[in-house]
Structure formats: structure tokens, C-alpha cells
Amino acid sequence: MTISQSLNAIATVSLRGTLEEKLKAAAAAGFAGVEIFENDLIGSALSPRDVRAMLDDLGLACMLYQPFRDFEGLPGDLRRRAFDRARAKFDLMEELGTDRILFCSSCHPAALGERARIVDDFRELGGIAQERGIIVGYEALAWGRHVNDHRDAWAIVEAVDHPNIGIILDSYHSLSRQIPSESIRAIPGDKIAFVQLADAPLLDMDLLYWSRHFRNLPGQGGLDVAGFVAEILRTGYDGPLSLEIFNDRFRSNAARLVAEDGHRSLDYVRDAAQRLIDQPTAMPAPQPVLGCEFVEFTADGSDAARLGSSFASLGFTLVGEHRHKKVTRWRQGGVNLIVNAEPKGFASAYRATQGTSICAIGVRVKDKAAVLARAAALGIKAYSPEGRPGRMAMPALRGVGGSLIYLIDDHEVEGLWAREFDAVEMDADAIGADVRSIDHLAAVVHNDEFLSWQLYWRSLFGLEARAAQDVIDPSGLVHSQALQSADGAFRVTINASDARETLSSRFLDHGFGGGYQHVALTTDDIFATAKGLQDNGAAMLEIPANYHADLAARFDLDEVLAARMADDGVLYDEDGEGAGFWQMYSRAFDKLFFFEFVQRAKGYGGYGAPNAGVRLAAQNRFRPDAIPAATL
Numbered sequence: 084m085t086i087s088q089s090l091n092a093i094a095t096v097s098l099r100g101t102l103e104e105k106l107k108a109a110a111a112a113g114f115a116g117v118e119i120f121e122n123d124l125i126g127s128a129l130s131p132r133d134v135r136a137m138l139d140d141l142g143l144a145c146m147l148y149q150p151f152r153d154f155e156g157l158p159g160d161l162r163r164r165a166f167d168r169a170r171a172k173f174d175l176m177e178e179l180g181t182d183r184i185l186f187c188s189s190c191h192p193a194a195l196g197e198r199a200r201i202v203d204d205f206r207e208l209g210g211i212a213q214e215r216g217i218i219v220g221y222e223a224l225a226w227g228r229h230v231n232d233h234r235d236a237w238a239i240v241e242a243v244d245h246p247n248i249g250i251i252l253d254s255y256h257s258l259s260r261q262i263p264s265e266s267i268r269a270i271p272g273d274k275i276a277f278v279q280l281a282d283a284p285l286l287d288m289d290l291l292y293w294s295r296h297f298r299n300l301p302g303q304g305g306l307d308v309a310g311f312v313a314e315i316l317r318t319g320y321d322g323p324l325s326l327e328i329f330n331d332r333f334r335s336n337a338a339r340l341v342a343e344d345g346h347r348s349l350d351y352v353r354d355a356a357q358r359l360i361d362q363p364t365a366m367p368a369p370q371p372v373l374g375c376e377f378v379e380f381t382a383d384g385s386d387a388a389r390l391g392s393s394f395a396s397l398g399f400t401l402v403g404e405h406r407h408k409k410v411t412r413w414r415q416g417g418v419n420l421i422v423n424a425e426p427k428g429f430a431s432a433y434r435a436t437q438g439t440s441i442c443a444i445g446v447r448v449k450d451k452a453a454v455l456a457r458a459a460a461l462g463i464k465a466y467s468p469e470g471r472p473g474r475m476a477m478p479a480l481r482g483v484g485g486s487l488i489y490l491i492d493d494h495e496v497e498g499l500w501a502r503e504f505d506a507v508e509m510d511a512d513a514i515g516a517d518v519r520s521i522d523h524l525a526a527v528v529h530n531d532e533f534l535s536w537q538l539y540w541r542s543l544f545g546l547e548a549r550a551a552q553d554v555i556d557p558s559g560l561v562h563s564q565a566l567q568s569a570d571g572a573f574r575v576t577i578n579a580s581d582a583r584e585t586l587s588s589r590f591l592d593h594g595f596g597g598g599y600q601h602v603a604l605t606t607d608d609i610f611a612t613a614k615g616l617q618d619n620g621a622a623m624l625e626i627p628a629n630y631h632a633d634l635a636a637r638f639d640l641d642e643v644l645a646a647r648m649a650d651d652g653v654l655y656d657e658d659g660e661g662a663g664f665w666q667m668y669s670r671a672f673d674k675l676f677f678f679e680f681v682q683r684a685k686g687y688g689g690y691g692a693p694n695a696g697v698r699l700a701a702q703n704r705f706r707p708d709a710i711p712a713a714t715l
């Protein structure tokens with residue numbers, strides 16, 4: 084199979100809108116074809132011939148018509164009617180201009196499970212399909228009455244042994260039931276009539292409800308879709324990969340966004356699958372992020388000065404001034420914070436819409452050219468002020484909320500600072516806070532984009548997803564998804580909320596779109612950090628005594644240590660193996676963005692999720708319209 088033959092398709096059910104809108108969105112995103120979902124056609128005012136003409140105009144192929152339900156195993160008159168129905172749909176397919184149809188395994192209460200009967204039904208159907216030049220694909224629904232496993236569907240198709248009857252594999256049905264993907268090796272590639280892909284978050288839920296509401300794109304959930312596709316490619320199957328996503332959010336999201344993400348997700352999962360089986364791929368491998376080299380803030384005038392004072396209070400020292408620009412560099416340990424006060428350029432444009440905020444990050448990679456090439460293949464836009472991204476001294480990609488991700492080759496880091504910045508004489512009285520590095524960045528995005536940004540980070544840099552968390556803000560639920568490089572050197576959390584008044588939502592309301600809301604800094608001694616911050620007069624978030632009383636009851640903590648945590652406003656968590664995690668928060672700058680200080684012990688891998696609600700409640704006390712405690 085050559086790469087150029089890799090076709091992407093999408094089922095109309097995956098997209099919002101009328102059938103016309105769905106088809107236009109699919110075409111605009113670059114799909115080669117669509118599956119027409121029956122309900123979308125039934126509800127449309129377009130005749131099948133109109134649909135065909137529209138597909139032709141848009142340059143889309145109709146690759147599949149689906150689903151045909153409750154065909155096999157029916158007795159007597161019901162069986163006759165099922166065959167009549169099949170003939171009617173074959174006529175319709177001719178008008179639509181498609182030669183392929185999906186028959187899903189029966190859920191009919193009268194359907195009989197007898198194998199020989201089912202085989203006879205499909206063999207007879209194969210004869211009718213053959214006369215019409217139609218291929219029927221049999222899909223095992225995970226909740227099918229008698230057939231709910233692709234291994235059984237294959238046993239039936241194999242026994243039918245008819246050139247017009249094949250199998251359809253759908254990753255959701257197989258992976259939701261934890262059927263080993265290696266079982267696909269038993270199927271010859273030319274008997275696979277079509278392939279449907281969907282991922283899903285790992286939820287303990289009824290299979291039908293999970294499928295109809297929570298499917299998402301490959302790279303957005305917890306199923307091993309790449310492993311599934313790898314086994315399909317291994318069979319020699321060279322047909323399209325098609326998205327079939329039933330998702331409540333996608334039903335209301337812009338069709339354009341879902342279609343673009345969908346196209347990216349297919350390219351991503353095909354690439355990942357090809358790598359698993361050492362097949363040639365169409366894009367460079369994901370480059371792991373080796374670390375976050377800097378965080379850039381945009382601020383001017385008095386805001387820039389206040390931001391500098393705030394950094395100083397948090398233990399940062401002014402170490403450099405840009406040779407030609409109104410840009411300063413603040414450092415502590417391995418952490419660089421940049422303040423960009425330029426009146427022109429990207430930072431200033433970002434400031435105009437988002438106000439004083441984090442406008443960019445810089446990440447270290449081994450090969451930035453490979454990152455740029457992979458981004459281009461995935462349809463991720465490079466930033467370019469003059470439309471010539473190749474000429475930027477430091478290339479950048481568009482990221483969360485329109486912010487930038489600058490790419491820096493690991494070997495050029497030292498030279499970069501020396502080349503661009505004049506050293507500043509350091510303040511001899513400065514007090515540090517024992518910060519070593521950046522632990523993670525936390526971004527807030529619109530709920531509609533929550534899954535998009537996961538796909539972005541996972542597909543571009545190969546970040547891995549940890550279990551999703553739902554966090555309780557006093558004003559509503561916040562969804563949180565942590566992503567990290569395999570070695571934990573780079574971590575980012577993505578947060579989104581449907582509720583109007585949560586801290587996340589208020590952050591979004593302030594600017595246009597999302598952005599980075601906090602930066603977590605690593606320390607090896609949280610109490611030394613607390614001391615440094617106190618000596619500097621840093622404004623820290625107060626944690627109520629109730630929290631520490633509960634902490635003492637929950638964990639077997641040393642009394643002296645527990646008292647220090649309470650005094651210093653330190654939050655604590657422990658994983659199942661007893662590895663500890665300490666956290667402490669700064670007050671937010673203008674109630675917008677803030678810093679976290681964390682200490683991880685013995686490989687604690689989480690983010691203190693049990694404490695997030697307490698932190699949000701504490702921050703809520705400082706919201707602009709919070710009711711003073713005395714008046715309650």
C-alpha cells in the first residue's frame with residue numbers, strides 16, 4: 084500500500100447540521116469521501132440524486148450507506164420483509180452512487196442465533212448484491228443480540244464465503260469489549276469491506292449508551308485505536324479509514340472544527356499504526372518535548388512593572404534585557420520568564436485581545452525542523468508574521484487560545500540567551516525560593532475545544548494522556564485532562580467548564596478564547612520555598628484550617644510537618660504507593676493567572692486532583708464580586 088492511497092472518510096452522523104452542511108464541512112476539511120448515515124438522508128429534503136450531484140460537485144465519494152438493521156436470523160414473514168427492505172436500499176444506493184452498505188448485527192427480539200440460518204441469509208443476500216454490483220459488510224455491534232464480537236462476525240462471513248459479503252470492523256465495538264486486536268490477523272485484507280474508527284474515554288458504562296454519546300476521535304480517548312489499525316494494515320487492507328463518531332458535544336460543535344480535527348486524527352492514527360508495524364509513513368515521528376525553556380508574558384507600562392515586582396516576590400531575578408526590544412528575562416533555577424512589552428508584533432497583538440497574559444511558551448526539542456514538518460502534515464499552522472514561517476529566527480506554531488509555541492533545538496539554548504540578551508547586574512539582596520524547573524503548565528479552553536487541544540498535543544508531540552479528572556469548583560464542574568511526555572519532562576493540563584461562573588469560565592470570559600492560566604514550578608523542598616516566599620512578602624493563597632484538620636485525619640502525618648503545612652498554606656496528596664505531593668499557590672495576578680509550587684516525592688505522577696476543589700474554593704473567595712465573609 085502506498086501512502087498516497089490512504090483515504091480519509093467520515094460518517095455524516097459525526098457532524099452537526101443539515102446533510103448539506105455536513106457534506107460541505109467534510110469536503111472543506113479534505114476528506115475523500117463520506118458514509119451517508121441513513122437518518123441524515125431520511126431527514127433531508129434532498130433526493131438521493133440531489134445528494135449524489137452535490138457529492139460530485141464537492142469532489143466527495145459516497146463510500147458507504149449505513150446502517151441496515153435487523154437483517155439476519157429472522158423467521159418466516161419477517162425474513163421475507165427484511166429481504167424486501169434490502170432490495171429497496173440497494174435501489175437507493177444506486178441513486179446515491181455507492182456500492183457498499185453496512186449491515187449491523189441484529190438486535191431484533193425475534194432474531195434467532197442459529198449460525199447455519201444466519202449464514203444462509205447472508206449467502207442468499209450475497210446473490211442479490213452480486214447482481215447489483217454491491218458489497219455488503221457485516222458489522223458486529225457490541226450489543227448485538229447474538230453476534231457482538233468481530234470474531235463471530237468473521238466466522239459467519241468466512242462460512243458464507245461469497246465475494247459480495249465482507250466484514251466491517253469498527254474500533255469502538257471491538258475495543259469497548261476488550262477483544263484482542265491480534266484476532267484481526269485471521270481475516271484476509273480483501274474480506275474487510277470497510278473500516279470505521281472511533282475512540283472513547285474509558286467509562287464504566289452500558290456499551291450502547293457509551294457508544295451513542297461518548298465516542299470521540301482517535302487520540303481523544305483511552306482506546307488503543309492505533310493498535311487496532313495496525314492489525315488492519317497488516318492484513319493488507321488498503322481501503323479508507325472512516326470516522327464514525329456519535330458524540331453529544333460534536334452534535335453541537337461547529338462542523339468545521341470537528342471535520343478538521345477528524346482529518347487530523349485519522350492522519351495521526353494511521354501514522355501511529357504504520358510505526359507500530361514498521362511501514363513507511365507520510366510524516367516525521369513525533370518529537371518528544373524535552374522541557375519548557377521559557378514562558379512569555381505580554382505586558383506593558385505599569386502592568387509590566389507590577390508583573391516584574393510580582394516575579395521578584397516569587398523569587399525570580401531580572402537577569403537579562405533584550406538587545407533591541409522591550410523584553411526582559413527573569414530567572415530562577417532552570418525557569419525563564421519573559422516579559423514582552425514591545426509596542427508592535429505578536430505579543431502586543433495578543434495583549435490587545437487578551438490583556439496582560441501568557442502569550443507564548445518556548446519548548447526544547449531535538450529537531451525543530453521535524454516538528455514543523457509533522458505539524459504541517461497534521462494541518463497545524465505555523466506562525467508567520469510575513470507569511471514565511473521558514474524565515475523566523477525562532478519558528479513557532481499556533482497553540483492554545485492563539486498563543487504561540489516557539490521551538491528551540493536543545494543544542495542552541497545557551498547560545499540563544501547569550502545572543503539575544505544583555506546580562507543585567509543581579510540584585511545582591513534578592514531572595515530565591517528554591518525553584519528548580521517548570522513542573523507543568525495549565526491551560527483553560529472553551530469546552531467545545533477541550534477535545535481538540537488534547538488531539539493537538541497528543542498528535543503533534545506524542546504526549547500521553549493520564550486519566551481525566553472532574554474537579555468541583557464552587558460554581559460548577561471543571562473537566563481536567565493532564566498530558567505529558569513519556570518521561571514527564573513536559574506536562575500540560577487542559578481544563579474546561581460548561582458552567583458559567585467557574586474560575587475557568589471567568590478566565591475565558593476575560594479574553595478571547597483560552598490560554599495558559601497557571602505555571603507550576605518544581606521545588607525539592609516545599610518548606611524552604613515557603614520560607615523564601617514569606618521572606619519576600621509574596622502574596623500567597625490562604626488555605627482554610629478545615630482543610631488541614633481533614634488532612635491530619637486522612638493521612639498519618641508527622642505532627643510538626645502537619646503544623647508547618649497549615650502555617651504555610653501547603654496542600655498535600657499521596658498516591659496508592661505512599662508517594663507524597665506538596666502544593667502551594669500564589670495569589671492570582673489581577674485575578675487572572677497564578678503560580679503553583681510543587682514538590683513530588685518518590686515518583687508521584689499526579690497533580691493533586693483531590694485538592695483542586697479546595698484550591699478553587701480558596702480562589703473563589705478572591706473573585707471580584709465575592710461577598711465579603713463578614714456580610715454573610
Ligand SMILES: O=C(O)c1ccc(O)c(O)c1
Pocket residue numbers: 149150185187222224253279294295327
Ligand atoms: O449505534 C448504532 O446503532 C450503530 C449503527 C451503525 C454503526 O456502524 C454503529 O457502529 C453503531
Ligand SMILES: [Mg+2]
Pocket residue numbers: 222253279327
Ligand atoms: Mg460502526
